[in-house]
Amino acid sequence: MDSRCFKLKRSWFALAFQLLIFVLLMFVLYQVLALVLWVVCAVAGLVVYQLFYRKSPQIDQFEHLDGREWSITLQQHTQRVMVSHVIDHQIYVVVYFQHAKVRPLLIWCDQLPMQQWKALKVLTKLV
Incomplete structure (x- = not known):
């Protein structure tokens, strides 16, 4: 294969990085929000990820x-x-x-x- 032609695979590092950021954000929100609001934020975050980032x-x-x-x-x-x-x-x-x-x-x-x-x-x- 030519050294100037690059075929990309799916990145597991990118997925792990996104998951880490989401977990950290959910941890911080858990500390400052009531449980019901925290669950709403977690579900909203998962829906936004599914709709916008995963389908890009x-x-x-x-x-x-x-x-x-x-x-x-x-x-x-x-x-x-x-x-x-x-x-x-x-x-x-x-x-x-x-x-x-x-x-x-x-x-x-x-x-x-x-x-x-x-x-x-x-x-x-x-x-």
């Missing part, structure tokens, strides 16, 4: 073409985009695009094999 479209593949030009594949639909900047946070990488329609791409280290993760980190320093 995921980018299946992205490929570095040339310079700041990349292609992203979303459910068999390929689109060319221009990268404005890339931020490396060691455990994940955030790719920001110039087009307002395309949301920033968050890539966790467990979404790629280790060799491709290292190639992506090198590529982020070049972009």
Whole structure:
């Protein structure tokens, strides 16, 4: 496989991070709210997660073409985009695009094999 073509898997780190934030928030709310209000907040949080975050479209593949030009594949639909900047946070990488329609791409280290993760980190320093 080309070192500039990245096929993304589902991230377990992202799911664990979201769950951790939700548990911490529920713990704090448990301390300050009555039990009935806390249960309402917990159910509302789970509904919001199910409706908005879990159903959000995921980018299946992205490929570095040339310079700041990349292609992203979303459910068999390929689109060319221009990268404005890339931020490396060691455990994940955030790719920001110039087009307002395309949301920033968050890539966790467990979404790629280790060799491709290292190639992506090198590529982020070049972009």
